[in-house]
Amino acid sequence: YEKEEGTLRELRIFLREICAKLARNRQFFMFTKPVDVQEVPDYLSIIKQPMDLETMMTKIDLHRYLCAQDFLDDVDLLCRNALEYNPDRDPADKLIRHRACSLRDTAYTLIKAEMDSDFEEQCKEISRAR
Numbered sequence: 001y002e003k004e005e006g007t008l009r010e011l012r013i014f015l016r017e018i019c020a021k022l023a024r025n026r027q028f029f030m031f032t033k034p035v036d037v038q039e040v041p042d043y044l045s046i047i048k049q050p051m052d053l054e055t056m057m058t059k060i061d062l063h064r065y066l067c068a069q070d071f072l073d074d075v076d077l078l079c080r081n082a083l084e085y086n087p088d089r090d091p092a093d094k095l096i097r098h099r100a101c102s103l104r105d106t107a108y109t110l111i112k113a114e115m116d117s118d119f120e121e122q123c124k125e126i127s128r129a130r
């Protein structure tokens with residue numbers, strides 16, 4: 001059991017670094033914090049499950065992610081939300097959609113490049129057993 005806790009600790013350290021790296025990228029600034037409903041009043045009427053990088057960092061510390069794919073599922077949610085809320089052809093929407101896709105691809109590439117595949121397998125095994 002202690003070995004499992006060590007594995008999950010290592011996962012959290014890894015995910016914090018990935019999340020921090022994404023949040024440092026100025027291209028992704030609109031995804032770093034929850035959408036402010038004062039500024040974007042209709043956001044919550046369209047997006048039912050908001051997600052952002054600050055919330056994901058908090059979820060790491062709350063032990064909500066038991067494997068890297070759990071974290072990538074929230075990256076996918078963040079990206080899908082941006083595509084749904086910004087569907088139009090106008091440049092502002094297109095830019096946000098482009099940045100959301102770039103964040104998603106960057107997250108997947110960073111994790112695949114820096115994560116040992118059998119480490120993820122170990123994490124998934126722990127996740128399945130719990």
Ligand SMILES: CC(=O)c1csc(NC(=O)C2C[NH2+]C2)n1
Nearest residue numbers: 030035081082085086092093096
């Ligand atoms: C986080 C997110 O997806 C977001 C924040 S503001 C925004 N879109 C706009 O402000 C307008 C551009 N067309 C609507 N999207």
